[in-house]
Amino acid sequence: MPRPLSETARQKAIDATFAILGDEGIDGFSIEAVTRRSGVAKTTIYRHWSSANELLVDALDCHIETVPAPDTGSLHGDLTAMTTSALEVMADPARRRMLLDLLSAAASDPELEQIKQALVSERTHPIVEIVERAVERGEIPPIEPERAVTFVHGPLMARTMLQGEPPTTDELPELIELIMRGLGAERPDT
Amino acid sequence: MPRPLSETARQKAIDATFAILGDEGIDGFSIEAVTRRSGVAKTTIYRHWSSANELLVDALDCHIETVPAPDTGSLHGDLTAMTTSALEVMADPARRRMLLDLLSAAASDPELEQIKQALVSERTHPIVEIVERAVERGEIPPIEPERAVTFVHGPLMARTMLQGEPPTTDELPELIELIMRGLGAERPDT
Amino acid sequence: MPRPLSETARQKAIDATFAILGDEGIDGFSIEAVTRRSGVAKTTIYRHWSSANELLVDALDCHIETVPAPDTGSLHGDLTAMTTSALEVMADPARRRMLLDLLSAAASDPELEQIKQALVSERTHPIVEIVERAVERGEIPPIEPERAVTFVHGPLMARTMLQGEPPTTDELPELIELIMRGLGAERPDT
Amino acid sequence: MPRPLSETARQKAIDATFAILGDEGIDGFSIEAVTRRSGVAKTTIYRHWSSANELLVDALDCHIETVPAPDTGSLHGDLTAMTTSALEVMADPARRRMLLDLLSAAASDPELEQIKQALVSERTHPIVEIVERAVERGEIPPIEPERAVTFVHGPLMARTMLQGEPPTTDELPELIELIMRGLGAERPDT
DNA sequence: TGTTAAGCGAGACGGTACGTCGCGTCTTAAT
DNA sequence: ATTAAGACGCGACGTACCGTCTCGCTTAACA
Known part of the structure; x- marks a missing residue:
């Protein structure tokens, strides 16, 4: 009888x-901040989501962007395409901070942990695909895909978060060379 | 002239x-909680640390024993020792969360960025040492040390933060094998 | 639209x-003391009053008690009745202190000064009435009413505040005699 | 051997x-404010005065010149001289406030009560002298000196504290006339 | 098609924690 | 051994959000 949410x-x-x-950033996020910014009443927010975290999860969920796996024909080309696009995200301080905020919030909230997983897998799946194709082509020896993902993203993450700045574009080739060698590619071919 | 802190x-x-x-857990942490528990006055806490995060960082700092670079004679042995000890830290959710908090806070606060750098370099220096020794011994081709660090920590970080759980101890050997191959070691082990 | 205060x-x-x-006494008064004693939250108090003084003013305002002018037929009788009742207030150390607190607080807060005026005039009006009746009856020569008030309250105040204790009941007749003589009553007649 | 305070x-x-x-104003007054302004350390202030109030009282004391009993030859002249000088003090809001603070503080602190008594008697003694001389001269009938003091100071106090402002100089003659009549002077002036 | 229950904005309520200020006590070094 | 300097425990300040609640107004689905 009444109207729906x-x-x-x-x-x-x-x-x-x-x-x-x-x-x-996440420090500015609060129910009342959302209320102020959106004009939506606190009551209404609590009617839709039972906690601030749930709203956060939902908001992030709505903004997951699907990245298609590139297919350039070689592992080297695919990795280059993939890491270049990842770097674009990391190079934007706002996005970088959002990612870090999500990671740290997820560390103490299982619910956020799940949404983080979803967001992450959106980025890891293409890499799995790339690596599987490389294995099929015989470019690299068989490898557990998750481990390969770790190997591609890891150096980028370490670089961005520990050193504070993402690698520059001209550092990428060297990084990719190391990654490929780690994955066991015969010759990173120059 | 007055008494020191x-x-x-x-x-x-x-x-x-x-x-x-x-x-x-971290949710129970607040300046007032510390005040209640320690008997140290709030004002005094603010005299020592300018924010809750700084206290957290300092607490972390104090409880992370500085790990000296191991010297087992081989890159493989050194890496095993190093990553094992790093894993111990990462396995504790509280410390993991604190690290992430620090990373995200540092992303928008230059002062914290410096503190972060200090903490990070505490961990990176031993790796630089290990790698340099390996290069001297001829185990691996010459490499820019910072890049090597990225390559050792990266997979661990990706594993821990993206997947949510640090690698188990029995996964370590495989990870190390990949890392060594990436660094160009002839044969990880015979 | 929300519920009113x-x-x-x-x-x-x-x-x-x-x-x-x-x-x-006023030293025990603080927003937090009111919070503790009333169970009303601090935030709520600040929603109602923008400062501690405003609350004080409001509280005093609510407790102004109207004293009716006695009418015994003679100035002497009226004064006796009036001063006796005034003495009752002064004899209570708590009320005495409250009055002094109010007087001193009002000395630097125009808002409190006004509420003080209201409280004071509640006590002075009856005296004005008494004196005016005495003038009409020809008991005393015409006099500016405010000055007469000063003359009735003054000695009581000086006695109470400077000497530290209010006059005892058996001192009252002598005081009244002096007051009446000052006002010009022919003979205080015993 | 040590140097004195x-x-x-x-x-x-x-x-x-x-x-x-x-x-x-008085709201800006605090031990720490005095410390900041004077360069005198907090310790030192507490060595000299045991509380902020005492410092206040002392400061007041130092700036109130002791007024000797005037001797003009007539009660009327003496009273005029005396009340005029009292008015000067009362006309300064800061001193007025300080007096009230002292009075109210003394109401609940026996130690302060004594300090108050000392300050008050500094002002009452001259009046006692004046009145005694007037009695000797036969100007007024014998009277208990303390009661006379009450009668001189009372109207001034009532005027200043209840009405909020001290009487103006041109009101003084009328007040004095009333006071003299109350004290029983045959004819205040012809 | 008019009734009506629920959605909605607004915001008051009792709370917790914040970061700051002044208190009065104390410790230290320097004169 | 007094002083300037200031750290200490303490408690109140005024603010920000929390999550719950009450209020009228509005509106969509059912009768």
């Missing part, structure tokens, strides 16, 4: 959440 | 911080 | 304020 | 106290 309110709250994360 | 107060606050993390 | 919360805070003033 | 420090603190009262 309105989709407009939901969308406004989610948009505001995302806008806040981009502008102020 | 007292070491006892500092220690009591740090101990209380750790006790809280152990008993209630 | 609740009258219950307001009343509870005001009552607690008054209770504190009576029990501990 | 230094008079310079004492003076600097008292001067700073007065400067603060002048610049920021």
